[in-house]
Structures are given as structure tokens and as C-alpha cells.
Amino acid sequence: MHKAFFDSMLNDLVVDKKNPLHVTRFEDLIAQPVTELEQMFKFLLDIEDIEGTNVQRIIRKVTANKDAGKVYELKASTKVANSQAKRYTEAQLIKIKEDLKDMMHFFGYANEFEGHEVNRTGFFEFPEDRD
Amino acid sequence: MGHKVAYDSFARSGNTFLRKLFEQVTGISTGSNFPMIPATMQQMLGMRGEGYIDGRVWIIKSPVVSPGLPLEPYSSNKVIMCVRNPLDVFPSMMQLLGTMSHSAKFEFEVE
Numbered sequence: 001m002h003k004a005f006f007d008s009m010l011n012d013l014v015v016d017k018k019n020p021l022h023v024t025r026f027e028d029l030i031a032q033p034v035t036e037l038e039q040m041f042k043f044l045l046d047i048e049d050i051e052g053t054n055v056q057r058i059i060r061k062v063t064a065n066k067d068a069g070k071v072y073e074l075k076a077s078t079k080v081a082n083s084q085a086k087r088y089t090e091a092q093l094i095k096i097k098e099d100l101k102d103m104m105h106f107f108g109y110a111n112e113f114e115g116h117e118v119n120r121t122g123f124f125e126f127p128e129d130r131d
Numbered sequence: 132m133g134h135k136v137a138y139d140s141f142a143r144s145g146n147t148f149l150r151k152l153f154e155q156v157t158g159i160s161t162g163s164n165f166p167m168i169p170a171t172m173q174q175m176l177g178m179r180g181e182g183y184i185d186g187r188v189w190i191i192k193s194p195v196v197s198p199g200l201p202l203e204p205y206s207s208n209k210v211i212m213c214v215r216n217p218l219d220v221f222p223s224m225m226q227l228l229g230t231m232s233h234s235a236k237f238e239f240e241v242e
Contacts, residue, residue, distance in 0.1 A: 009139060009212065019137065019210040026145035026215035029152075037152060040211060044136060055156065062155045084222040100217060107214050123216055 003099045025107060027121050033063045082123045097124055135184075137207035138192045143223035144215040146192060150178065153190050162188030164203040 013021040022043040029036045037059045038050050050056045088096070097104070104110045104124045111122030111129075138161070140146050150161040160180030163173070173181040180188040184205040191205060229237060 006141075009210075013210055019207055021210045021212060023212045023214060024149075026148075026213055029145060029149060029213065033152070037156065041156070043211070044209065058156050062152065082216060082218060084219045087222050088218060096217060109216055121216065123218065 003103070006103050023107070025121070034060060037063065085123065097126070101126065134208040135188075135205060136190045137205075137210045138190050138212075139210055140192075140213045141215075141220060142194060143220045143227065145213050147173065147176065147178070149213050150190070150192060157189065159189050160187065161190045161192060163192040163194070164205055165192070165194055166200055166202070 009021075012018050020043070022040060024036050024040060038056060041055050041059065042048065042050050045055065047053070085093075101110075104126075108119060109121055109123050110119075111125045112119045138146070138150070153159075153161050160183075161178070162180040162183040162185075163178075164184050165173075165182060167182045184191050184203055190211070191207070193202065194200070226236065
């Protein structure tokens with residue numbers, strides 16, 4: 001279902017261009033909320049420069065609050081990258097890597113090897129990427 | 132801002148977290164096309180636009196994992212998506228379905 005969802009979304013929104021699409025990652029939203037929200041509102045409001053705007057001021061004010069975005073207490077494990085990987089069997093991990101290989105690369109969850117910038121969300125290694 | 136924005140993300144990818152940020156920045160409730168009965172959990176968290184797709188809301192969440200649920204169709208002119216490491220998504224979904232709560236944790240360790 002996970003793979004089918006992303007295949008369907010990318011086909012409808014990117015290939016067929018039915019709606020412009022903006023993607024953010026949860027890990028980035030937690031790590032750098034101001035940057036991610038500013039990018040998102042530039043997309044939503046059709047503006048190229050958000051510098052000095054009222055929405056930028058509000059984004060910075062909202063995210064300065066440590067409870068920003070919270071409607072409930074985030075679990076401690078939510079803030080730890082890849083904390084749930086231990087719950088999967090080797091066979092499950094192999095299956096997930098096989099099915100979601102393209103998406104892992106596209107969304108930045110594949111490990112980059114030598115010569116690339118360090119990817120802090122490179123949770124999955126694909127040895128063939130060394131070639 | 133007269134058009135609608137569809138917020139299409141896989142469940143447990145930070146949807147409610149990002150919706151709350153949108154609401155705090157814009158002052159406008161985010162909606163969803165979720166049927167009202169399962170939407171109650173979100174309403175109890177203060178998501179006042181849950182279940183609405185009309186002019187009262189701008190950004191509308193569409194649930195993806197909703198087998199058998201009747202989802203109200205609506206039109207949008209932009210789409211936003213939040214993605215998350217899938218290895219974190221599924222245990223999070225297990226916690227939600229097992230506790231029917233966004234914040235509760237199991238009182239035991241899951242093997």
C-alpha cells in the first residue's frame with residue numbers, strides 16, 4: 001500500500017501535472033521547522049521571496065514557541081531518527097528495501113557513499129550505489 | 132487563497148503536527164474529508180475543521196489508509212505532502228490503532 005500510494009501520487013501530480021506538488025519530510029520539519037515552513041508557504045502563496053513578509057514573521061514567532069505544532073506530546077522516540085528499525089526482521093527490511101528502493105532514493109532515505117555529502121537520514125544502504 | 136490545497140500524506144507521517152503548524156501560522160482551521168465518526172479523535176485534539184471541506188477551511192487533509200471509509204470528494208489546485216521514514220510510520224500506526232490515541236504508549240514493550 002505504501003508503494004502504491006507514492007506511485008499513484010507521483011503519477012497524478014508530477015507526470016500528469018494535475019496539481020502542483022510540494023513535498024516536505026517529517027524529519028526536516030522537526031529539525032528545521034522555519035526553513036521547511038517558509039518553503040511551504042512560498043509554494044502555497046505563489047511568492048518567490050518570503051523575506052520581510054508578515055507570514056515570515058508569523059512563522060518565526062510560531063516556531064519559537066517550544067510547543068509549536070503540538071496538539072499532544074510527541075513521544076521521545078519520535079525525535080530519534082530511525083528509532084523503530086529494531087522492530088523489523090531482516091526479511092521485512094529486505095522486502096521494504098526492495099519495494100521502496102526508488103522512493104528511498106527520491107526522498108533522501110538512502111545512504112550516500114564516499115564523495116557525497118553526509119546524509120543524516122540515510123537509513124538504508126544500497127550496495128549497488130557504490131558502483 | 133480562494134482555492135483549496137489538498138494535504139495528501141500517508142498516515143502517521145506527521146500529518147496532525149503539520150496541520151497544527153498551518154493553523155497556528157494562518158489562523159485558519161485545516162479540514163479533512165474524513166467521515167465524522169472516525170474524525171472525532173481529531174476533534175477532541177482541537178482540530179475544529181475536521182470533517183469539513185467547504186469555505187471554512189483552506190488546507191484539507193485526505194487520509195490515505197482508509198479502507199472502506201466513504202471519503203467526501205473535493206477539488207484542489209495545489210497539493211502538499213509530508214513524507215517520513217517508513218520504518219517509523221508503521222510502528223506509529225500500530226500504537227494508534229492499539230490505543231486509539233495519538234499520544235498514548237503501550238504499557239508493554241512490543242516484540
